[in-house]
Amino acid sequence: MRVLIDTHVWLWALAANQRLRRDARDLIQDPDNEVLLSVASAWEIGIKAAKGKLDLPAPAEVFVPEAIATSPTNILEITLRHVLRSAALPPHHNDPFDRLLVAQAQIEQLPVLTADKSFDPYEINVIPAATGPRPRRRRPAPTTRRDI
Numbered sequence: 001m002r003v004l005i006d007t008h009v010w011l012w013a014l015a016a017n018q019r020l021r022r023d024a025r026d027l028i029q030d031p032d033n034e035v036l037l038s039v040a041s042a043w044e045i046g047i048k049a050a051k052g053k054l055d056l057p058a059p060a061e062v063f064v065p066e067a068i069a070t071s072p073t074n075i076l077e078i079t080l081r082h083v084l085r086s087a088a089l090p091p092h093h094n095d096p097f098d099r100l101l102v103a104q105a106q107i108e109q110l111p112v113l114t115a116d117k118s119f120d121p122y123e124i125n126v127i128p129a130a131t132g133p134r135p136r137r138r139r140p141a142p143t144t145r146r147d148i
Contacts, residue, residue: 006112006113031072035072
C-alpha cells in the first residue's frame with residue numbers, strides 16, 4: 001500500500017508518541033507499504049521550527065533529511081499539477097500545507113494518514129492515525145467591527 005503521511009503523524013511516529021494508533025504505527029513500519037512524506041511537510045516543519053512553534057533536536061535542514069534517511073519514508077516531490085490543484089480546491093480551510101497534501105492525494109490517488117479532521121470534507125481517503133477522537137482544526141473566532 002502507498003500512503004501519504006501527514007506532517008504531525010510523521011513527527012509522532014519518529015517520537016514514538018502514544019497518540020499514534022497501533023494500527024497506524026504498524027502501517028508505517030510495514031516494509032510492504034510505501035510511506036510518502038510530501039516535500040510540503042518538510043517545508044512546514046522548517047517554517048514552524050524557524051518561528052519557534054516546533055522544537056526539533058537539530059536545525060530543520062539537518063533533522064528532516066536525517067529523519068527521512070533513518071525512517072521508512074520516501075519523499076513525494078511537489079509538481080506543477082499538485083500546486084495548481086491545491087489552488088483550485090474548495091475553500092474548506094486555508095492551510096496551504098494541508099491543501100497541497102490533499103491535492104497530492106487526489107492526483108496520486110493516495111490515502112492520507114492523519115489525525116486532522118480538516119481533511120474530511122475533501123474527496124480523498126483518510127486513514128485515522130490518532131488514538132481517541134480526531135481533533136478539529138481551530139478556526140479563528142469571528143471578529144466584529146464596531147461603528148465608532
